[in-house]
Amino acid sequence: MENSKKPQTSKLWHWLKTSITARLLMVGFLVVVLLIPLSYINSLITERSIRQKDVVNEINDKWGQNVLVYGPILKIPYKTYTETKTYNEKTETYFKETQTHINYAYIFPETLHLDSNVTSKTLNRGNFESAVYTTQMTFNGEFSPIQLQQKNIKHEDIVWDKATIIIKTSNLKGIKSEVNLTLNNQTYSFSTNFNNDNQRYSERLDELESVYINENHLPKNSNKQFRFNLNYNGSKDIQIIPIGKTTTMTMTSNWPDPSFVGNFLPNSDTKKITKKGFKADWQVLHINRAFSQQYLNKIPNLNQFSFGTKFMVMVDEYQKSERSAKYGFLVIGLTFLVFFLIQTLSKITIHPFQYLMIGLALVMFYTLLVSISEHGTFLKAYLIAGISVVLLISWYSKSILGALKFPLFIGLSLTALYTFIYVIIQLESYALLVGSVGLFVILASVMFVSRKIDWDNN
Structure with missing residues (x-):
């Protein structure tokens, strides 16, 4: 063999x-x-x-997730009426009954400006690292006089003393300071609104709502200026929704490789990117986006109109x-x-x-x-x-x-x-x-x- x-x-x-x-x-x-x-x-x-x-998601979850925010929004309650007829068998007549309902009008600001100062760093766990940031966001602008007559809402039906201001935001966990808004030189505090009937229309965004606004501080007949700060620990990206009739944003950061995302790009003339960081400016007019300055009953999902900056490494190891x-x-x-x-x-x-x-x-x-x-x-x-x-x-x-x-x-x-x-x-x-x-x-x-x-x- x-x-x-x-x-x-x-x-x-x-x-x-x-x-x-x-x-x-x-x-x-x-x-x-x-x-x-x-x-x-x-x-x-x-x-x-x-x-x-x-590992990166775990780090980001503990530090703070991405930031998407828009506000402030005036939330104005108003009365609506329904009339019902009831038949009385004894008298063989109808009698009318009027019921009063409370609905809400949502008013966006006339101008909105945001200054965002972002400080980025990396957090490590074993061999893995994640890019995170701390941002200080300062919002200011003004509301124009409230005009609901064009929505067929009478002045006497508006419940002025129950008006509030709301702010829509993600990453509540990442907020690192109390939220206080100054309107007409008066400061109002905010708390999380857990009883928000419109939550399903805003997807993952939570809602902060102020205490009742003093009727004299509301923009009834003249413009009223506002200002508030939001300080976040966050990751991934920062985006806002341009709800102002004129919305401007300035963002500065030590992040050397930004990726500008969303529906609007920064102004190319003023944008600066170096190895030490970047600075970018945006300006969005109301004619640039397809949504109104006023809404009744609910705010639609406006997330598709967001814009901002991504702070993630685009091509990792x-x-x-x-x-x-x-x-x-x-x-x-x-x-x-x-x-x-x-x-x-x-x-x-x-x-x-x-x-x-x-x-x-x-x-x-x-x-x-x-x-x-x-x-x-x-x-x-x-x-x-x-x-x-x-x-x-x-x-x-x-x-x-x-x-x-x-x-x-x-x-x-x-x-x-x-x-x-x-x-x-x-x-x-x-x-x-x-x-x-x-x-x-x-x-x-x-x-x-x-x-x-x-x-x-x-």
Whole structure:
């Protein structure tokens, strides 16, 4: 039995050594096999990324979530009447009964200005960190005289002594000071309104409501100025809804990489972004947004009209690692192609096991990248993982290929390939262009080198 197996094994090995077709099939099979550990590495990156998001959400939940706020809004109660007829059987007549109901009118301010000073920092838990901030927000503006007659509400039906002011906001947990509003030089305190019938129309926003406003301080016949402060611990983003007929906002921060989000962008002429932070100004007019200055009974959901700034890292280490791992098939395939061309042109024999060892070394690059990036920057991890793998494969190829020129060529090729992939990862707008040009150059190089191969020897 042993004698019968030996010739078959020798014949198979001789075919792998001498046939170009056999070597191509073997290399292709090993590339497919190595996709299995690559898929596990992608799963590992996804798992660590999800873990990071869970930790970040936990940190943000304890520190304070995102801030979305709009106000102040005058809440004016008014009377409405319904008339019912009741039939009296004894007298065989109808008598009328009038019932009084209390509804509310919501009045937005004529002008609204916000100054927001944001101080950002990072909080760490283990290997994970989250960007959080503390913001001091100062609102001021004025209400124009209340005119409800156009809504068919009579002046005598308005309950002036029960009027209040409300502020809609998220992140009640993050508010770090008492909320007091000054209206017509009189200060009014706020409390959380847990009996808000309109809560479902504001989604996740909670409501702060003031004590009753002195009737003499209400804008009945003249404009009334207001001012109040909100101090938050928050994360992710800060946004407001432009409920003023003219709404302006100025935001300053030490955050160097802001992302301006929402329905309106800041003024490009005054926007300044440096490594030490940014300053941005917004101006929104009532003709720029599709909602009214007055509402009866309920306030509709206006969240779609919000705007502001996002304070999150747009591309984190795990996103970069995931993008890098997507090129794993390309790295393994091109590296095997280099070895195949060297083997074919120089007639040097490379065993399938040696191909497998080289492929596993290439796969190890991604595990090193993910693990090291959790303890430092992505660039540092990429350099350490890349240099380690390039040196390892170059040293290993020296024992396989013998001559020094081949390991040097392989080392330079891998260095160029990893550099090319790193550049693509860093680019956003030009990633597709640079990637396409790079792959074209690689293909042209392979075509140029492979023209000398005698493909008839298969």
